Amino acid sequence: MVIVAKYDMNILLIQHTIHQLTYIFLFFPLSVSVLHPIANLQIVNINFLAIDFDQTMIDTHTGGRWKDSVAELAQHMRPIFLSLIPMAHQRNMRIAICTFSGQTQHIREVLEISYPKNIAESIIIRGNDNTWTYVGNGMKMGKQEHMASAAEELMSKPKLGVTDITKSTTLLIDDDPRNIKKSLKDGTRAVWFNPKEADRLLDDILLLK
Numbered sequence: 001m002v003i004v005a006k007y008d009m010n011i012l013l014i015q016h017t018i019h020q021l022t023y024i025f026l027f028f029p030l031s032v033s034v035l036h037p038i039a040n041l042q043i044v045n046i047n048f049l050a051i052d053f054d055q056t057m058i059d060t061h062t063g064g065r066w067k068d069s070v071a072e073l074a075q076h077m078r079p080i081f082l083s084l085i086p087m088a089h090q091r092n093m094r095i096a097i098c099t100f101s102g103q104t105q106h107i108r109e110v111l112e113i114s115y116p117k118n119i120a121e122s123i124i125i126r127g128n129d130n131t132w133t134y135v136g137n138g139m140k141m142g143k144q145e146h147m148a149s150a151a152e153e154l155m156s157k158p159k160l161g162v163t164d165i166t167k168s169t170t171l172l173i174d175d176d177p178r179n180i181k182k183s184l185k186d187g188t189r190a191v192w193f194n195p196k197e198a199d200r201l202l203d204d205i206l207l208l209k
Contacts, residue, residue, distance in 0.1 A: 142182030
């Protein structure tokens with residue numbers, strides 16, 4: 001029994017190592033290019049990234065009505081976010097998915113497929129799924145209440161490492177210009193994500209001051 005358990009553990013370690021090496025070979029060049037943008041986020045005191053899902057984190061728009069498998073949906077993850085999010089997490093930035101989609105369980109499972117367990121579990125999801133309410137006095141238009149609710153949850157859990165999230169330390173990344181305009185009007189930093197030029201996001205992050 002002990003020998004079998006040890007053998008199983010070795011198999012798991014080998015599989016984990018292969019997964020890590022595959023990730024490095026596929027995304028190492030992009031990971032390097034993410035270094036400076038992440039450093040700039042730290043310089044301008046961003047500690048909370050609120051990221052849209054449809055057409056931003058993934059390269060398609062589900063309309064909240066995805067009917068194929070979650071595994072197929074995970075294939076639409078953009079490489080830029082497969083590099084950006086782990087590096088942001090490593091620098092103690094917190095992340096939330098802020099979406100109008102109600103398929104938040106699908107999104108949770110996509111995260112579990114795409115990231116290591118500790119990163120996937122740390123990401124808050126706020127979608128139109130009737131599982132949360134924001135009762136604060138802040139703006140409730142656009143993604144503002146989604147971000148505010150996610151920030152409240154993060155700050156209620158000191159063990160997550162961030163207890164001082166404000167509008168000025170938050171960055172919304174979204175492909176919908178209307179959400180960006182509302183965010184900026186409300187005093188929250190925001191960067192418009194161009195679905196046709198995904199890598200431009202890194203340049204736009206470097207321009208933040």
